[in-house]
Amino acid sequence: MAGQNVARREVIRLLGIVSVAAGFPGFRNWAFAGEAADHAAHGAATTPAPAGHYQPLFFNADHYRLIGHLAELIIPADDTPGAKDAGVAEFIDFMVANRVPISGAGHGEPPRDSALKMGSELQAQWLEGLNWLNARCQYDFGHAFMDCDDAQQRQLLGALAYKDKYTSATEAGRDFFRLLRDYTVTGYYTSRVGMAAIGYPGLQTAWPKPPGCPHLDDPEHRHLQPVDAGAPA
Secondary structure, three states, X not given: XXXXXXXXXXXXXXXXXXXXXXOOOOOOOOOEHHHHHHHHHOOXXXXXXXOOOOOOOOOOHHHHHHHHHHXXXXXXXXXXXXXXXXXXXXXXXXXXXXXXXXXXXXOOXXXXXXXXXXXXXXXXXXXXXXXXXXXXXXXXXXXXXXXXXXXXXXXHHHHHHOHXXXXXXXXXXHHHHHHHHHHHHHHHHOEHHHHHHHOOOOHHHHOOOOOOOOOOOOOOOOOOOOOOOOOOO
């Protein structure tokens, strides 16, 4: 699963989606790449991460640990930092807690009640997917995913990731793996760590200021204020 990459144009699109997370003070490792560019453009130092451990907003401790491990399997550290270094698990927890989809027709397009329903379905899809992963490992190997050895873990993920390894037994997990991969890649390449990994200095001019959440009329996102306190809500 190593070598996941994303085009620079796609990074700019994704930055607009994940800007809802830019002002959240609870992150310990994940930091929004657009915020770093804004600081650099004004010659200011970036704010250091708060001390202590990240406190998950949605997932329980076991699920959160599993997400962090899965993300690192998808984008492992090699000559550049991996998903763990970038705090991708923190990003995923925040986005799922706030019911923010990464892909699809667009979060602002459906009616408000439909957006709320989609958000609830997103959370359910994550929980069902994580539980399916553990159940599949228990059936195949006699252990939950985190208790399997590296070869067993990679065997199962390979059966979900690659078409030539698809089997009828893993069909139910493929959609979840795509969801996991989309959030992992997005969380990584919109972070300061991920942006540095692809060496993209153009962000400072292409992204002068993170705009904050564009969906403040959505009751689920009303608390996600724009990063620029002077900007109209």
